[in-house]
Amino acid sequence: MPVDFSRLAPDSPAIDAVVYLMGRLYEHDSIPYDERAARTALEGLLADERHGAAWIMEDGGTPMGYAVVTFGYSLEFRGVDAFLDELYIEESHRGQGIARRAIELAEEFCANHGVRALHLEVERGNTGAQAVYRKLGFSDHDRYLLTKWISR
Template sequence: MNINYQKAAISDLTLVLELVEEFHETENLGFDKNNVRDVLIQFLSNEFFGQTWLIWQEDEVIGYIILTLGYSLEYRGRDAFVDEFYLRPQHRGQGIGTQTLRFAEEICHSLGVQALHLEVDFENPKAQRLYHRVGYQKHERFLMTKLLNREA
């Protein structure tokens, strides 16, 4: 299994948008193509926000991972969040997810990131097992969100 990672650029917008749409459909998340396109253009144009990586097997794109960057006093510096991580269904259960999370950790080390966070649905035990297996732990707190823009 030959897996490679390519940092996505604005020239990859159509491909990334296609993958994001697949992910949002799979996870029953809202998807407004024009809105997501605008947000992706902003994100891909400014590495201050983070990075998007395409996951390739041979000559086929099979998924993507988006890392967003932040800063935390609690974690003593730069932190990151796995904002989205998607593998096409036929490529799951083969160790690619584990390999991709390790790759994300390497990227974070190179960026000086002190802590890497992610969220997982309560009803997704397969993903929970993967994340636990590679070292992610439940926190004594839980994520809460307030939408500041109704369109988000």
């Protein structure tokens, strides 16, 4: 059965499923997970499409993945850029070309929104995903993505 991709709306009942899948991704990547904070962040994204968009992937109505694209702006990349901020596919559905379809969807969405460059981050040890991303045209800039939380 083909996997269906649906863009999330601010009032989508699928938000609960995406929040659950976010927990699965964060657990897989050993990232601290706060369900309430994750829900708030997702709802904030969906409330203003200037921030980006999110999609849920379903196999026969069963949620099995999601993707999130967020917008930014870069002088280096000459305008609006975007991050494939999160991409998660349940292990049972990996290796079926679903990630490729999700990235193609993200690229089309970005092209329709004037995005000049699409970025993503991948764990250093995840060489399988790195190979897939390189095959799809992503390149390593031989830099580190560093983060500092800004508190209020």
